[in-house]
Amino acid sequence: MTFFRTTAALLFASVVITPAFAQEIDRPECVAPAKPGGGFDLTCRIAQQGLEKQFDGPMQVTFMPGGIGAVAINLFNTTRTDDPNAIVAFSSGSLLNMATGKYGQWGANDVRFLATAGTDYGAVIVRDDSPYKTLEDLMKALKENPGGIVMGAGGSVGSQDWMKAAILMKSEGLNPRQMRYVAFDGGGDAIAGLLGGSIQVYTGDVGEMVSHLGTGEMRILAAMSDERLPAPFADIPTAKELGYEAVWPIVRGFYMGKAVPDAAYNKWVEAFQAAYKTDEWAALVKDKGLLPLDLSGKEMDADMKKRVERMTGIAKEAGLIE
Amino acid sequence: MDAVFSGLASGFEVALDPFNLFLVLAGCFAGTLIGALPGIGPINGVAILLPIAYGLGFKPESAIILLAGIYYGAEYGGRISSILLNVPGDAGAVMTTLDGNPMARNGEAGKALSLSAIASFVGGTFAVVLMSFFGPALASYAIHFSPSDYVALMVFAFASLASLVGSNPVKTLLAAVIGLMLASIGIDANTGVARFTFGIPDILAGIDFLVVVIGLFGMAELIHLVEQQAAGTLKTLKIDKSFVTMKDLAFVKWTILRGSMIGFFIGILPGTGASVASAVAYGAEKRAARDSSKFGEGDMRGLAAPEAANNASAGGAMVPMLTLGIPGSGTTAILLGALLLFNVTPGPLMFQQRPEIAWGLIASMYIGNVALLIINLPLVGLFARMLTIPQQFLTPLIAVLAFIGVYSVVSNPHDLYMITLLGVFGWFLRKLQFSLAPVILGFVLGGLFEDNLRRALSISGGDWSILLTSWNSVILYILALLVIVVPIVVGRMRRSRGEDESPKAPA
Numbered sequence: 001m002t003f004f005r006t007t008a009a010l011l012f013a014s015v016v017i018t019p020a021f022a023q024e025i026d027r028p029e030c031v032a033p034a035k036p037g038g039g040f041d042l043t044c045r046i047a048q049q050g051l052e053k054q055f056d057g058p059m060q061v062t063f064m065p066g067g068i069g070a071v072a073i074n075l076f077n078t079t080r081t082d083d084p085n086a087i088v089a090f091s092s093g094s095l096l097n098m099a100t101g102k103y104g105q106w107g108a109n110d111v112r113f114l115a116t117a118g119t120d121y122g123a124v125i126v127r128d129d130s131p132y133k134t135l136e137d138l139m140k141a142l143k144e145n146p147g148g149i150v151m152g153a154g155g156s157v158g159s160q161d162w163m164k165a166a167i168l169m170k171s172e173g174l175n176p177r178q179m180r181y182v183a184f185d186g187g188g189d190a191i192a193g194l195l196g197g198s199i200q201v202y203t204g205d206v207g208e209m210v211s212h213l214g215t216g217e218m219r220i221l222a223a224m225s226d227e228r229l230p231a232p233f234a235d236i237p238t239a240k241e242l243g244y245e246a247v248w249p250i251v252r253g254f255y256m257g258k259a260v261p262d263a264a265y266n267k268w269v270e271a272f273q274a275a276y277k278t279d280e281w282a283a284l285v286k287d288k289g290l291l292p293l294d295l296s297g298k299e300m301d302a303d304m305k306k307r308v309e310r311m312t313g314i315a316k317e318a319g320l321i322e
Numbered sequence: 323m324d325a326v327f328s329g330l331a332s333g334f335e336v337a338l339d340p341f342n343l344f345l346v347l348a349g350c351f352a353g354t355l356i357g358a359l360p361g362i363g364p365i366n367g368v369a370i371l372l373p374i375a376y377g378l379g380f381k382p383e384s385a386i387i388l389l390a391g392i393y394y395g396a397e398y399g400g401r402i403s404s405i406l407l408n409v410p411g412d413a414g415a416v417m418t419t420l421d422g423n424p425m426a427r428n429g430e431a432g433k434a435l436s437l438s439a440i441a442s443f444v445g446g447t448f449a450v451v452l453m454s455f456f457g458p459a460l461a462s463y464a465i466h467f468s469p470s471d472y473v474a475l476m477v478f479a480f481a482s483l484a485s486l487v488g489s490n491p492v493k494t495l496l497a498a499v500i501g502l503m504l505a506s507i508g509i510d511a512n513t514g515v516a517r518f519t520f521g522i523p524d525i526l527a528g529i530d531f532l533v534v535v536i537g538l539f540g541m542a543e544l545i546h547l548v549e550q551q552a553a554g555t556l557k558t559l560k561i562d563k564s565f566v567t568m569k570d571l572a573f574v575k576w577t578i579l580r581g582s583m584i585g586f587f588i589g590i591l592p593g594t595g596a597s598v599a600s601a602v603a604y605g606a607e608k609r610a611a612r613d614s615s616k617f618g619e620g621d622m623r624g625l626a627a628p629e630a631a632n633n634a635s636a637g638g639a640m641v642p643m644l645t646l647g648i649p650g651s652g653t654t655a656i657l658l659g660a661l662l663l664f665n666v667t668p669g670p671l672m673f674q675q676r677p678e679i680a681w682g683l684i685a686s687m688y689i690g691n692v693a694l695l696i697i698n699l700p701l702v703g704l705f706a707r708m709l710t711i712p713q714q715f716l717t718p719l720i721a722v723l724a725f726i727g728v729y730s731v732v733s734n735p736h737d738l739y740m741i742t743l744l745g746v747f748g749w750f751l752r753k754l755q756f757s758l759a760p761v762i763l764g765f766v767l768g769g770l771f772e773d774n775l776r777r778a779l780s781i782s783g784g785d786w787s788i789l790l791t792s793w794n795s796v797i798l799y800i801l802a803l804l805v806i807v808v809p810i811v812v813g814r815m816r817r818s819r820g821e822d823e824s825p826k827a828p829a
Contacts, residue, residue: 035365035652041659061373064734065530068509070523071734102514104523150781158514182469182780183512185593185773188648188655192592195646196465198781211647211667287665 025267028059030254031088033072035065038186042288043089043252046117050281054271068159069094073106076257084264087114087254092311093160095251095304099311100158100321108308111255112265113301115272118290120207122164122224122248124239127194128217135222135242138201139172146174152182152199154190158320159183161190163311164203164224164248166318171244176318194218205250206233207289224248229291251307252290253300269297326455329673333681336383337689345380345388346686350693353395358705360403360540360720362727363412363532364396364636364653370730372660382664383679387686389660393653394446394690397596397636398698401438401629402705406431409540409720413531414596414632416539416762417604421617421624428620431706433564437622438629439698440566441578445630446691448582449589449637453644454684458670461645464590469777470789472593474798476771479598481802482605483763490755497756501764504529505772512776524736531597533728533740534765538758540724541745546752547717563703574626577607585631589638595651596632597766603631609805637687643668644680 028051030044044061051059064072072088080086088111098107124135132138142149146169153161162183166176182199184190187208194202195217206223213220213232222239223229224246229236239246256265275281276294285292295303315321336342356367368389375385400415405422418438425434452460467475486494507518508528519525581603588599607627608617617624639650647669649655661668666676673680708716728737748758782788789795 035655038655038659042662045663058377063369066524066527066734068527070526071736074523075734104521147783156509156511156514162514180780180783182777183514184777185511186655188658189592192465192642192646192648193469196468198468198777211669211671215670288662 025055025085025264027057027085028055029086030059030061031064031072031086032061033064033066033069033088033090033094035063039091039252040069040089043091043117043254046252046284046288046290047087047089047254050117050275050284051271053278054274068097068102070097070103073103073111076255077106077110081257082259082261083257084260087256087268089117089252090255091160091252092248092250092307093155095308096160096163096311096315099308100315102158108305110258112258112260113304114254114256114265114268115296115300116251116253116293118252118285118288119293120205120250120252120290121229122246122250123204123206123209123236124164124168124221124224125194125202125204125209125218126200126221127197128219130200130219132201132221135237135239135244138221139168139244142169142174142179143172146178147180149201150180150182150199151201151203152184152190152193153203154184154187156183157181160248160250161203163314163318164246165201167224167248167314168203168239168244168246170317171239171246191218206236207291210289222246251293251304253295253304266297272296329677329681330454330685332677333683333685334688336678336682337387337685342384342387342682342686343689345384346391346689347693347697349388349391350395350398350690351697353392353397354399354402354694354697354701355395356392357396357399357411357415358402359399359727360407360409360411360536360724362396362723362730363400363414364393365412365532365656366727366730367392367396368653368656368660372656372663375660376663382661382666382676383682385664386657386660386666386679386683389657390683390686391690391693393657394633394636394687395694397446397633398439398442398694400632401442402435403720405434405438405625406705406708407716407720408543409724410535412596413535414600414635415628416535416597416759417600417628418625418632419539420604420628420759421619421621424618424620425622425625426706426709430564430620431709432702433566433570433622434625435702435705436566436699437570437574438625439695439702440571441574441581441626441629442633442698443691443695444578445582445585445632445634446637446694447688448579448630449586449634449640450684450687450691452586453637453641453687457641457645460590461642464592464642464650465646465648467591467794468792469774469781471792471794471798472591472774473771473778473789474795474802475588475591475594476767476774478798478802478805479602479605479763479767480771481805482602482609483760483767484605484609484806486605486608486757486760486763493754493756494760497751497758497760498764498768500751501761501766502768504534504761505765505769511773512780522736524734524740528769529740530737531766533737534744535762536724536728537741537744538748538751538761540720541741542748542752542758544717544721544724545745545749547713549749551713551717563706565702570622574622577623577626578630580607580610581627581630582634585634586638588631589635590641590650592642592648592650594770595639596635597762598770599635599638600628600632601763601766603627606805609809640683640687644672644683645670647672 030047032040032044034040048059097103151165155161169176193199220236223236356362400411401418403409403411404415404418405426408419408423410416422434509516584603585599588594608614639654642648642650643654649658
């Protein structure tokens with residue numbers, strides 16, 4: 001029974017304690033718009049642990065799955081538009097959804113972008129015994145027969161996983177519609193598909209490969225970043241340096257409701273800025289498989305809107321939207 | 323093999339540490355209760371308690387042992403409300419209602435609870451033993467199971483479930499079609515197009531399996547109870563002190579073994595979990611039974627098979643997680659997240675880098691299974707007494723618990739409307755003499771079937787012959803054919819010998 005008493009006491013405490021940080025932010029909450037265990041969960045954990053010192057009370061993480069963030073953005077545009085306590089995790093996938101109209105009427109101007117947690121980059125991954133030793137090998141084979149290589153990832157056609165494969169095709173002047181793309185239910189299943197030989201190329205993320213790098217089962221042919229990444233990825237060439245204009249950053253961050261008062265919004269910005277300066281933050285971001293990207297406030301809001309614009313352009317080129 | 327034994331030895335050292343042992347027991351006990359509550363299953367149980375385990379500052383191996391205990395306990399506990407209340411405690415316990423609840427209504431609640439506890443124990447232990455000795459080999463088998471093999475597996479599942487077609491095949495098929503239709507709601511996994519969402523963002527990701535189970539089964543059952551109560555036709559049940567006997571166990575021993583095997587092998591496949599495992603085990607058992615007329619009316623085999631299977635699959639799902647770092651089910655996905663939270667990287671390297679966690683976890687599963695059996699058997703009497711709670715108290719209590727359970731997962735009020743709506747719909751279906759199990763199975767299997775068929779076809783570029791290219795598929799198709807044909811042939815032979823055969827409808 002001790003266990004239950006402790007549990008109950010903890011739960012009770014988390015409800016009752018009201019932190020003295022600011023009057024507006026008395027119960028900080030991070031909404032992960034997905035089921036537990038995924039990327040949004042991880043993003044919220046970064047806020048939870050990284051901002052621990054900035055707020056007196058523990059930050060709560062709640063889950064709100066549905067349409068890769070559609071349910072959350074809908075809620076924060078209908079009932080919780082001015083909630084000063086809650087931040088919502090988002091990723092480049094959410095930005096892409098805004099760009100392609102997957103969130104219905106809600107777009108980049110319907111939220112207040114707050115701060116970034118970090119960034120990740122797309123990666124072109126093959127099995128260790130793959131005949132494609134370099135990205136050039138793969139691209140040459142793709143050029144010869146665009147439909148001859150089976151690619152796959154954890155998202156549907158039109159998702160950012162598909163976009164990674166699509167811009168790779170575009171960088172060689174190939175039509176993305178010609179590629180053979182298999183949509184799995186999440187990155188884990190896609191990795192299983194790659195290891196099991198169902199697909200030959202997996203367009204995943206650099207960060208998720210940390211746990212697989214040492215096993216010698218898979219190889220990263222190229223990272224889809226502008227420049228070489230720091231260790232342990234320093235040896236991985238970028239697609240760009242190999243001559244393919246295929247860059248896909250995956251930003252992870254948080255937004256708030258559109259009508260949140262400036263005072264509360266600024267408190268949050270300050271909290272993030274204070275956290276960015278600490279070594280713990282840097283270590284935390286690295287532990288979670290992300291690379292540092294410290295943007296907050298107006299600067300961040302503008303940057304995100306620019307990204308959405310850029311994605312709208314790419315989506316048009318790829319034939320996703322008219 | 324030596325490595326396995328020395329690994330296990332070191333693992334038991336970790337797991338038998340008094341504090342960790344306490345956590346295993348606490349986790350199992352909490353998990354049993356969590357699983358017994360309708361609406362809260364292993365996934366949300368683990369998800370809800372994960373931050374607490376993290377917040378208490380446990381060592382990683384202790385925290386993961388606690389969470390695994392909860393996972394295990396919840397798989398055990400799911401059967402309790404299935405049997406007693408006809409409300410599945412979680413998604414994997416749907417098949418348990420089919421024969422478990424009729425047994426309780428026949429005054430054999432104690433027997434049903436104790437028998438299913440033993441079936442769960444055997445299933446769970448079977449899985450852990452296989453996992454510790456053949457984990458890596460099994461994992462490499464599991465990942466070579468391609469989308470086209472999944473298609474074959476689903477065909478086999480549908481074939482073995484043909485046994486559910488009762489006296490009214492049309493209604494059974496219609497029910498399955500309703501399930502298929504529900505499964506097609508939401509963003510299409512392949513093309514990203516929203517289907518049948520009518521602009522409602524809350525169903526863009528599809529309807530959650532839990533919502534369907536709680537709505538169609540749980541809420542419909544509650545409405546049914548209220549109706550009976552209003553009409554005054556509700557029978558109060560006597561306290562029953564029945565318990566499973568050695569004779570009963572001897573009767574179902576092969577059933578439990580078959581259920582464990584089916585459950586384990588389906589469990590290790592990433593993408594299929596306890597619900598598919600228990601459904602296939604039930605269907606196969608009914609198909610294989612010489613006399614299946616009692617299925618659906620309280621046949622012990624119909625209870626033992628799915629219970630052994632869903633616990634075996636819970637263990638099986640750990641295999642790809644521990645050996646490859648790929649989650650085999652929703653719950654293991656959360657455990658995987660938990661490991662990452664503690665900066666432990668699951669996968670083959672874990673056994674070298676953090677053996678205390680890998681082997682400690684495995685050893686704690688052995689202990690957890692024994693602990694669950696010990697916890698569950700004496701509690702059978704207590705749980706069985708739940709049936710004597712007057713309905714006017716019990717019904718609202720279950721309703722409240724189910725609503726809280728569903729809301730606690732995703733905190734989206736829309737799901738509450740959804741379970742209410744599905745509850746009314748399910749009640750109408752019951753009024754029209756539809757059985758609800760085919761709806762659920764259509765929902766689960768249909769979604770998997772469609773996704774994998776389209777994956778297979780996009781791999782082959784639209785060439786259907788990919789469905790027959792691997793031995794896995796061919797064997798599964800042959801098994802599917804046998805499962806359909808053999809009972810018919812056997813039935814004919816018996817009839818020609820003048821035996822009487824009268825198939826009965828499932829409940």
